[in-house]
Amino acid sequence: MDLLPTEEQQQILDTASNYLGNEFPVQALLTTAQRPRLNHDQLKQLAGMGWIGIGLPDTLGGVGYGLSEEALLFAELGRYLMPPSLVGSVLAARTAAVRGHDDLAHAILDGTLRVAIATQQSSAPATISPTVTGNFLVFEAEGADYIMLTDDGGAALVALSDLQQVSQERCMDPTLDLTCWRGDNTTTTCFVTADQDAIFLRGTVLISAMLLGIAEATLQRSVDYAQAREQFGKPIGSFQSIKHYCAEMSIRCECVRAMLYYASITLQQQPSAGPLDTSSLKALAIDAAQENANTAVQIHGGMGYTQEMDIHLFVKRAQVLESLFGSERFHLRQVLSAAAPP
Amino acid sequence: MNLDFTEEQEQFRERVRDWLEENKPQESRPEDSAEGRAFDLAWQKTLYKGGWAGINWPQEYGGQGFDTFQQLIFLMEYAKSRAPGDHYRFNGLNLAGPTIIACGDEQQKQTYLPPILKGDVIWCQGFSEPGAGSDLASLKTRAVIDGDDMIVTGSKIWTSWARFADWQQLLVRTDPDAPKHKGISWVINRMDNPGMEIRPIHDMAGGTDLHEVFYDEVRIPVKNIVGGINNGWKVSMAQLSFERGTAFMPSQIETWNRMEDLLHLANQTRLEDxxxxxEDDHIAYQLAKMRAETRSLLAMTLMGISRNERTGMPGPEGSMLKLFQSELYKRISILSLQIVGAERSRLSGMASEWPKMFLGSFANTLGGGTSEVMRNIIGERHLGLPK
Structure with a gap:
């Protein structure tokens, strides 16, 4: 038993973190164009490093690591506000590979094809099966070829050209493109049921990892600011009101990181505990990211409310990520009905 | 990153499980304090004879010298079997004993360690004072050297089970002129020493295990100082070097057991309507949230143990787990009152365990460092925020 990353896993994490820090600093979003966060060439570069196929078995054309390594990578992607459509690419490659669409899987794995990610509109639930019907809010459809649609029953990969665009929307998160699309008995390119492969739960783990990245990034910024900012002749971090906010933020991070590691293992190894752990993880990750980001605004004071600092981007992203792969309410329902693990 | 145990470790688990199943007491622990003491000592004797006493103590001092994973497995199985908690045995096994092992001289070790494992004695603690709570290092109980003895005058408070204890780990001020952390000594005191007066304190849950202890020119031999004179602050931190993160396993499992019991109760209990x-949204939401948090408590405990195993040092998880678990436990108990409804007022009925848990839960966010002190420690030592 060892819940911490191995040396090899730590290396994956460090490499990703260094690369993202150099190539995609969040600070850059304050001075340059905020969209697209990831252009076509950049996606190919990430794909070239094996990031899309990192958790896919090599027999299916992937790098051959597992969900734990994928989760470590996505926590870093979340920290650098990389688009959640990367989760779409990872799941799309898996869905295509599991269904034997090798060429399609390969083109997604090498970044040639772009995949968007969607959530259902809560006012009009959609059907996701071998055909899809209903309205979807789609993130990063601009320039995408496919769209990944999932719910707890299954996962569908659909060609974007087979759906109709209903509208162009304005996204709360300025780094993301948001559109509304409609399917009407639209045939999917491939469909996998939840029993065949836990695509939805894997996506839940990866989005939770991105939420952890937000919780940790906003903690780090808050601690740095609390040490540097002085009022009443002292760093504001010496005041217990601020110090205790930061302590609570760090416990939320510890709690979610531990649960992320734990759930990334049980989902692969103990199918009976998987849903309880995965849903517990997402519910806790949403809470941690949102509470930490919201608290970070308060700690940064008036400046935290402006677009001159990057805190607002984390606040907004934490909301977007709750809407993908099940809200807090949805997952808490799952937690309540899950059987006790052995 | 793995949750695997070796075949050897699984065999060890079987051995622990079988032994506990055969040997754990069938009756529950008596509520009466004197009977409780007898019960605790008898159970310790059984553990000793069975070869399970002092699982984290080195073998040279009569312990089992189990490695981290054996300790973890033992504690998991122990809690699952719902065998009796440490209760009065806690201090000797987890605080005084380990401190003497780490800092005591050979004679102190020979004299004081074996009776703890054999179930002959109960230890208590004399740290806090009426004027020194969260600011423990400001303690004022004086010890003046007089030949081979120290003469101790002052008072201590929050001493659990003092009137049922044989020995006490006591912090006294041996140098009033030194900076506050540097004039303290850690000494062994006999609880039948003349000049002491013990006053039970009634806690809000109805217990009388807390005490105030008064010392009026009490003589304690200088040879009872452990780890050197004026070195007591460091000595009292030494038991931490024993800590492998496994100490949280029992309370983690206890919290999980309570959580599952409460969920079961919520599925059976009808509300006024x-x-x-x-089926009540408000209750369901809170139950689910706390179940998720309880599940993560397990993951956090395992991550803490893993970190400890890698670095050999207790990390920030100690303070974090203490704070997280005690606050969660309290919230679970508050939620239980909403579920039992009007039954909350009855301390005598079938559902009385819940209001009792509620009343007792306040101790956890105060004792062993308040939640506010824990947040300071996390903020300052772990996050590096200024004092």
Whole structure:
């Protein structure tokens, strides 16, 4: 038993973190164009490093690591506000590979094809099966070829050209493109049921990892600011009101990181505990990211409310990520009905 | 990153499980304090004879010298079997004993360690004072050297089970002129020493295990100082070097057991409006949230143990787990009152365990460092925020 990353896993994490820090600093979003966060060439570069196929078995054309390594990578992607459509690419490659669409899987794995990610509109639930019907809010459809649609029953990969665009929307998160699309008995390119492969739960783990990245990034910024900012002749971090906010933020991070590691293992190894752990993880990750980001605004004071600092981007992203792969309410329902693990 | 145990470790688990199943007491622990003491000592004797006493103590001092994973497995199985908690045995096994092992001289070790493992004595603690709570290092109980003895005058408070204890780990001020952390000594005191007066304190849950202890020119031999004179602050931190993160396993499992019991209760209990408690959105939301948090408590405990195993040092998880678990436990107990409804007022009925848990839960966010002190420690030592 060892819940911490191995040396090899730590290396994956460090490499990703260094690369993202150099190539995609969040600070850059304050001075340059905020969209697209990831252009076509950049996606190919990430794909070239094996990031899309990192958790896919090599027999299916992937790098051959597992969900734990994928989760470590996505926590870093979340920290650098990389688009959640990367989760779409990872799941799309898996869905295509599991269904034997090798060429399609390969083109997604090498970044040639772009995949968007969607959530259902809560006012009009959609059907996701071998055909899809209903309205979807789609993130990063601009320039995408496919769209990944999932719910707890299954996962569908659909060609974007087979759906109709209903509208162009304005996204709360300025780094993301948001559109509304409609399917009407639209045939999917491939469909996998939840029993065949836990695509939805894997996506839940990866989005939770991105939420952890937000919780940790906003903690780090808050601690740095609390040490540097002085009022009443002292760093504001010496005041217990601020110090205790930061302590609570760090416990939320510890709690979610531990649960992320734990759930990334049980989902692969103990199918009976998987849903309880995965849903517990997402519910806790949403809470941690949102509470930490919201608290970070308060700690940064008036400046935290402006677009001159990057805190607002984390606040907004934490909301977007709750809407993908099940809200807090949805997952808490799952937690309540899950059987006790052995 | 793995949750695997070796075949050897699984065999060890079987051995622990079988032994506990055969040997754990069938009756529950008596509520009466004197009977409780007898019960605790008898159970310690059984553990000793069975070869399970002092699982984290080195073998040279009569312990089992189990490695981290054996300790973890033992504690998991122990808690699952719902065998009796440490209760009065806690201090000797987890605080005084380990401190003497780490800092005591050979004679102190020979004299004081074996009786703890054999179930002959109960230890208590004399740290806090009426004027020194969260600011423990400002303690004022004086010890003046007089030949081979120290003469101790002052008072201590929050001493659990003092009137049922044989020995006490006591912090006294041996140098009033030194900076506050540097004039303290850690000494062994006999509880039948002349000049002491013990006053039980009634806690809000109805217990009388807390005490105030007064010392009026009490003589304690200088040879009872452990780890050197004026070195007591460092000595009192030494028991931490024993800590492998496994100490949280029992309370983690206890919290999980309570959580699952409460969920079960919510599925059976009807509210005033006739619906099952679980069908109430407000209750369901909180139950689910706390179940998720309880699940993560397990993951956090395992991550803490893993970190400890890698670095050999207790990390920030100690303070974090203490704070997280005690606050969660309190919230679970508060939620239970909403589920039992009007039954909350009855300390005598079938559902009385819940209001009792509620009343007792306040101790956890105060004792062993308040939640506010824990947040300071996390903020300052772990995050590096200024004092």
């Amino acid at each position: 006739g619906r099952l408690a679980i």
